[in-house]
Amino acid sequence: MLLRFRSPHDLTETDATPEALYMDRRGVVAGMLAAGLLPQMAQPALAAVVSSTLPPLPARRTRALNEEWTSFDSVTHYNNFYEFGTGKEDPARRAGSLRTRPWTVKIDGLVAKPQTIDIDRLIRLFPLEERIYRLRCVEGWSMVIPWTGFPLAKLLSMVEPLGSAKFVAFETLRDPRQMPGQRSPVLQWPYVEGLRLDEAMHPLTLMALGLYGRVLPNQNGAPVRLVVPWKYGFKSIKSIVRIRLVDRQPPTSWNLSAPNEYGFYSNVNPEVDHPRWSQARERRIGDWLPRKTLPYNGYGEEVASLYKGMNLRRYF
Amino acid sequence: MRTDGFLRRWGVHIVMGLPLLWLVGQWGMGITTGDPRAAGLSAEPIAYSINTLGLWALRALLLTLAVTPLRLRTRWSWLAPLRRPIGLWCFAYASLHLTVYFGLNLLGSFEELVQEIAKRPFILFGMAGWVLLLPLALSSTRAAIRRLGAKRWQMLHRLVYAAAVVAAVHFILRVKGFQIEPWIHAGIAAMLLLMRLRPGLRRNT
Numbered sequence: 001m002l003l004r005f006r007s008p009h010d011l012t013e014t015d016a017t018p019e020a021l022y023m024d025r026r027g028v029v030a031g032m033l034a035a036g037l038l039p040q041m042a043q044p045a046l047a048a049v050v051s052s053t054l055p056p057l058p059a060r061r062t063r064a065l066n067e068e069w070t071s072f073d074s075v076t077h078y079n080n081f082y083e084f085g086t087g088k089e090d091p092a093r094r095a096g097s098l099r100t101r102p103w104t105v106k107i108d109g110l111v112a113k114p115q116t117i118d119i120d121r122l123i124r125l126f127p128l129e130e131r132i133y134r135l136r137c138v139e140g141w142s143m144v145i146p147w148t149g150f151p152l153a154k155l156l157s158m159v160e161p162l163g164s165a166k167f168v169a170f171e172t173l174r175d176p177r178q179m180p181g182q183r184s185p186v187l188q189w190p191y192v193e194g195l196r197l198d199e200a201m202h203p204l205t206l207m208a209l210g211l212y213g214r215v216l217p218n219q220n221g222a223p224v225r226l227v228v229p230w231k232y233g234f235k236s237i238k239s240i241v242r243i244r245l246v247d248r249q250p251p252t253s254w255n256l257s258a259p260n261e262y263g264f265y266s267n268v269n270p271e272v273d274h275p276r277w278s279q280a281r282e283r284r285i286g287d288w289l290p291r292k293t294l295p296y297n298g299y300g301e302e303v304a305s306l307y308k309g310m311n312l313r314r315y316f
Numbered sequence: 317m318r319t320d321g322f323l324r325r326w327g328v329h330i331v332m333g334l335p336l337l338w339l340v341g342q343w344g345m346g347i348t349t350g351d352p353r354a355a356g357l358s359a360e361p362i363a364y365s366i367n368t369l370g371l372w373a374l375r376a377l378l379l380t381l382a383v384t385p386l387r388l389r390t391r392w393s394w395l396a397p398l399r400r401p402i403g404l405w406c407f408a409y410a411s412l413h414l415t416v417y418f419g420l421n422l423l424g425s426f427e428e429l430v431q432e433i434a435k436r437p438f439i440l441f442g443m444a445g446w447v448l449l450l451p452l453a454l455s456s457t458r459a460a461i462r463r464l465g466a467k468r469w470q471m472l473h474r475l476v477y478a479a480a481v482v483a484a485v486h487f488i489l490r491v492k493g494f495q496i497e498p499w500i501h502a503g504i505a506a507m508l509l510l511m512r513l514r515p516g517l518r519r520n521t
Contacts, residue, residue, distance in 0.1 A: 073351075073353060074353065074359040078353075078359035078360065088358055088359070141360055141363070185494055186493040186494050187494075254493075258493075273435070276436050276438050276490070277436065283360060283363065285360060286359075288420075289420070289423070290421070
């Protein structure tokens, strides 16, 4: 299972842009603002970025993407995180009530070494990597996000899955006091997701602890979330408190809510429509016109083999 | 008394045009500053605009349906002439809603529009709503009323009830998961339609 893939996208140390360089875009804009080159109304949004007090999370960039990054502002203010409301800007406004310390992630089920890991230990467990991934939402929009984290495979190998383990089940925190959206019946709580074990072990599958070189903002799924770049965004479960290895396909939240619309696999596929809208195109945040959606969100070379021989219309 | 006449004639347009004016203002700011989110258009200004236009089309539709029951209950006869302009604003919002969706989501492809209508009930309901409103907007002039005759004109304009039903269903079918907002709008629509079944109201509508 622990094959070493070396993809054409892998980078060496010298390919990385120093954090200071891209972070300084803020400085440039702030300077323009100070010089009166920008209208005053741009100020509130800018203030939110500049005053970002998120601690830095240094990492080595291991994967680049030759596409423009979605702005930090959009990445942190256009979120589907129904635990904080169904509006796109609700999470940015309301996720302040989430307490990310103390926080533990329990890993159990069909493993030789079940354990409960404190978040501060989890952050130091493996070398952190920065990876630039596309994110494609099932609703038809997309972003490019620089994540910081480590491959889930490393964490799973550490707890030693038993031979009987076939799937991995993930669970988000359930606490309506911290997550006011959980008082609404929009979904069943807690949010649950799942992957087949080979998907979970795939080197692209990331446990993310940060973005844009900083610790994850609450609205993006702090303190730890999953990122599966070839699947629709809702598979990438946020604010994880439990990971369980199981022998049967686990239930997943959106599949429970509308089984005909959201399948267990939910691989990005321009040829299989959502029953209510086409998935052939996507609106990249920041662009005016839509662009074509790529099979497996552009990661087909690396992941298509996982689904060889499967009817992708049936297993959508 | 001149101001009174002015308000009577233009007040309804000012009120009904405000959401559109606001949206246009947001676009102006979003484009000049290059920051649509700060202008209130969210990170996805096109999707936001489609949703906003659709929402105000539905709200205007509910408002037109509210005019007559309210007038009969309150005996405020000045409400009666508001029905037509509000109805026309409803059609304007619905047309803009459809135009932005067609132009920027489907990139102006009629072929795709036909496919979408055929494949997706929620698009079918939305499209049906607009098609039902079209003859009402076209026959909104005094000349049209005269040509059709009051009786037939009134029969034709009962299509607005069907438009309210399909528009409410269109909204319910649109959202992900269970969300309350479309149901609130549908509930108001249902209430306004059910009120018309009461014989006391029926005579005069």
